[in-house]
Amino acid sequence: xxxxxxxxxxxxxxxxxxxxxxxxxxxxxxxxxxxxxxxxxxxxxxxxxxxxxxxxxxxxxxxxxxxxxxxxxxxxxxxxxxxxxxxxxxxxxxxxxxxxxxxxxxxxxxxxxxxxxxxxxxxxxxxxxxxxxxxxxxxxxxxxxxxxxxxxxxxxxxxxxxxxxxxxxxxxxxxxxxxxxxxxxxxxxxxxxxxxxxxxxxxxxxxxxxxxxxxxxxxxxxxxxxxxxxxxxxxxxxxxxxxxxxxxxxxxxxxxxxxxxxxxxxxxxxxxxxxxxxxxxxxxxxxxxxxxxxxxxxxxxxxxxxxxxxxxxxxxxxxxxxxxxxxxxxxxxxxxxxxxxxxxxxxxxxxxxxxxxxxxxxxxxxxxxxxxxxxxxxxxxxxxxxxxxxxxxxxxxxxxxxxxxxxxxxxxxxxxxxxxxxxxxxxxxxxxxxxxxxxxxxxxxxxxxxxxxxxxxxxxxxxxxxxxxxxxxxxxxx
Ligand code: ADP
Numbered sequence: 001x002x003x004x005x006x007x008x009x010x011x012x013x014x015x016x017x018x019x020x021x022x023x024x025x026x027x028x029x030x031x032x033x034x035x036x037x038x039x040x041x042x043x044x045x046x047x048x049x050x051x052x053x054x055x056x057x058x059x060x061x062x063x064x065x066x067x068x069x070x071x072x073x074x075x076x077x078x079x080x081x082x083x084x085x086x087x088x089x090x091x092x093x094x095x096x097x098x099x100x101x102x103x104x105x106x107x108x109x110x111x112x113x114x115x116x117x118x119x120x121x122x123x124x125x126x127x128x129x130x131x132x133x134x135x136x137x138x139x140x141x142x143x144x145x146x147x148x149x150x151x152x153x154x155x156x157x158x159x160x161x162x163x164x165x166x167x168x169x170x171x172x173x174x175x176x177x178x179x180x181x182x183x184x185x186x187x188x189x190x191x192x193x194x195x196x197x198x199x200x201x202x203x204x205x206x207x208x209x210x211x212x213x214x215x216x217x218x219x220x221x222x223x224x225x226x227x228x229x230x231x232x233x234x235x236x237x238x239x240x241x242x243x244x245x246x247x248x249x250x251x252x253x254x255x256x257x258x259x260x261x262x263x264x265x266x267x268x269x270x271x272x273x274x275x276x277x278x279x280x281x282x283x284x285x286x287x288x289x290x291x292x293x294x295x296x297x298x299x300x301x302x303x304x305x306x307x308x309x310x311x312x313x314x315x316x317x318x319x320x321x322x323x324x325x326x327x328x329x330x331x332x333x334x335x336x337x338x339x340x341x342x343x344x345x346x347x348x349x350x351x352x353x354x355x356x357x358x359x360x361x362x363x364x365x366x367x368x369x370x371x372x373x374x375x376x377x378x379x380x381x382x383x384x385x386x387x388x389x390x391x392x393x394x395x396x397x398x399x400x401x402x403x404x405x406x407x408x409x410x411x412x413x414x415x416x417x418x419x420x421x422x423x424x425x426x427x428x429x430x431x432x433x434x435x436x437x438x439x440x441x442x443x444x445x446x447x448x449x450x451x452x453x454x455x456x457x458x459x460x461x462x463x464x465x466x467x468x469x470x471x472x473x474x475x476x477x478x
Contacts, residue, residue, distance in 0.1 A: 001086055003034040007204060008187040009043065010050035011197025017043070022177055022205060027093040027324040027363040028314040036180055038205030044172070044213035047201040051143045051170040052219045054198030059140045059168035063118045070114035070165055072193040077107045077186075084154065084185060089315040091179040092153055093323040093363065094278050096315055105444075106158040109461065112445040113162035116466045120167065133477040138470040140168035141245055142221035145214040147207075147235070149227045150326050151281045153179035156226045156249075157186060159449070159460040161200065167469035169222070172201045172214065178326055180204045211235060218242050222469070225249070226283075229409075229454050247458030247468050249283065251383050252411030252451065255404035256286035257426070259397070260294045262416035263438070268303050270414065270440040271389065275367070276310065279322045280387045281330075283455075284412035284434070284442060288380055290400050293393040296371070303369060303389065304350045310367055310387075313357055322387050324363030331365045334386040338368065341379045341390065347371045375403065383409075397422065405431045411451035412442055433459075 006013035016037030023032045039047075058066070077084065085099035092099075125134035144164045148156040157173060164171050175183035183202045190200045203210055214220055215238035223239050225232055226249040239246050256274070258267045274286040291299050315323035325331045342348065349369040357364040367387035372379065379390045394400040404413060413432040417423060427435045433451040436442045443449050448462035458468045 001083065001090065003087070003181050004184045004188070005035060007037055007039060008184060008191075008200070008202045009047045010201065011191065014043070020205070024091055024178065024180060025327075026090050027326055028316070028361055030361045030363070033090050034181070036204060039203035039210055040205075041209050041213040044203050044210050045217060047172045047203050048143060048145070048214070048217050048219050050198035050201055051172050054170045054196055055140075055142060058170055058196060058199050061168070063120055063166075066166060066168065067114045067117040069194045070110060070117060070162065073189055073195070074107055074110040074114060076189045076193055077103065077110060080185075080189065081107075084182070086316070087181050087185055088153055088179075089323070091181050092150060092278075093326065094315050095320055095323055096318055098278055099315065102152055102155050106155045108445040109155070109158050110162045112461070113166040113466060116163070116463075117166035120466065120470065131478060135475045135477070136472045137475065139473055141469050141471055142169060143219055144169045144171045144222045144224060144469065145220045146171055146173045147211060147214070147223070147225045147227065148173065148175050148183070150176035150179040151278055151283075153182035154186060157183055159465075160224045160226075161186070163460070163466045164224075164469045165195070165199070167466050169469050170199045172203060172220070174203050174207070174210050174214070177204055177207065212238065215239050215244070216241060220244060222246070224458075224468070232456070247460075248456040249450065249458075249460065250411075250454060250456045251409055252283040252285070252287065252455055253381070253383055253407045253409040254284055254287045254412045254414060254432075255290060255430070256288065257290045257394075257400055257404060257415035258292060258295065258299060259415065259417040259419070259422065260292035261418050262295075263418060264295065264299055264302060266438060267416040268299070268306055270416070270438075271303070272306055274414070274440045275387050275389060276321050279325060279365075281326065281385045283383070285385070286414055286440070287384055287390070288404070289389055289391040290394050290403065291391055293395055296391070296393050300349055300369070300371065300391070307350060307367060307369060307389070308352075310352070312352060312354055312364060312367065314360075322367060324357075324361050325365050325386055326363065328362040330385065331363050334365050334384060334388060337379045337382060337384060338370065338388065341370055341372060341377055344372070344374045344377045346373065346377070346379070346390075381407070397426065401426060401429045405429075408454040409451070410453035411455035412436065414440055414442075
């Protein structure tokens with residue numbers, strides 16, 4: 001696998017101009033897989049300028065013309081699916097099957113927004129005055145800066161890039177320094193697909209310096225961010241100075257509720273799928289598992305026997321379901337949460353043995369199942385971001401809704417029941433941007449993904465996804 005050693009600015013592959021570089025590590029074995037130049041503030045501004053210069057032509061192209069290029073990008077991504085999946089595994093550590101899912105999921109967003117590029121409609125508004133005609137048209141926001149995380153190094157970029165390009169915006173993307181290669185491979189495919197120079201730029205290096213350059217530049221009209229709530233708040237404050245449009249996909253603390261009338265097998269399958277996905281490192285991962293006290297015994301027994309079957313290790317080995325966490329600090333944070341839960345009387349119902357894996361890398365975490373007996377513990381209020389199932393029991397619907405809503409986050413939520421009236425009641429009562437009943441497959445290109453409260457602003461995907469990258473312009477004709 002050949003990894004690039006340059007960044008992509010204004011249609012050119014740029015090496016280091018001042019000799020500064022950073023390294024990227026494979027968390028499965030802690031080996032350095034490559035080095036990339038550090039983008040300076042000055043170079044970030046150059047990338048922004050390139051995006052600004054490319055804007056008039058790209059935004060004036062017919063939707064149909066942009067659509068063709070984006071469609072080509074979809075085809076190239078499918079062509080390179082296997083190579084792309086291996087890049088994702090090398091920099092992120094996830095299981096190869098998960099990486100393949102990520103490439104496929106990303107390609108569907110590109111295909112979807114290639115189609116949406118042709119369907120950007122305005123409105124004809126009924127007038128209140130004779131001889132006057134009122135219209136609205138939709139126009140691209142302008143230069144968009146995107147800052148993305150490491151957990152889905154391709155998908156989190158594509159969910160922004162595909163609608164932004166479809167809308168006629170140009171972009172400067174800063175991927176996570178832990179996983180920059182997916183972004184660069186995507187930039188290479190954009191180039192091959194015929195995306196003009198300057199329309200897509202990729203910078204990377206020092207997040208704070210690049211973030212400040214992006215947020216303070218008046219040329220950047222929108223910042224789209226996926227990452228932690230803490231950094232999201234900082235970036236929102238930084239954007240205030242130039243009143244940028246912002247969209248934010250931030251943290252979550254998803255409740256996963258199993259009522260006593262649930263199909264237990266379905267609930268167990270769903271919970272495991274949620275935890276296996278990227279080793280639990282996703283913002284929509286089931287985090288607080290509320291199980292009705294009547295069924296906790298049967299549920300735990302089946303869950304443990306299913307969890308025992310998981311295989312942990314290097315994602316490149318196709319037998320493994322769960323890879324390492326992204327870095328040693330993330331693994332330590334998870335172990336600290338478990339220690340705190342234990343100090344708060346949590347029972348460890350199961351913990352896998354990862355002694356062998358830890359000889360290769362400190363990033364491995366043993367998948368475990370905990371039963372908590374206290375509420376408001378650290379593990380209840382924190383996004384675990386790992387393969388730890390942390391359970392609580394409850395007795396009534398009212399109680400569990402109140403506990404599920406007692407969080408500053410409001411991204412995804414899940415519940416299992418066979419009672420159709422309860423499905424309506426609980427779906428409406430949960431204060432979350434997304435609710436899944438009897439399922440965990442919540443995210444796809446056709447639906448709007450996003451959160452309320454401190455989980456974010458704006459939606460990605462679906463028919464609303466492209467609207468984030470467009471402004472309404474109102475025109476009166478007398
Ligand atoms: P995570 O916990 O998922 O790593 P972060 O919010 O730390 O979430 O990181 C998400 C993205 O935000 C990454 O690309 C990271 O480099 C970037 N980032 C972190 N701190 C800052 C900052 N102060 N300014 C701009 N970007 C930042």
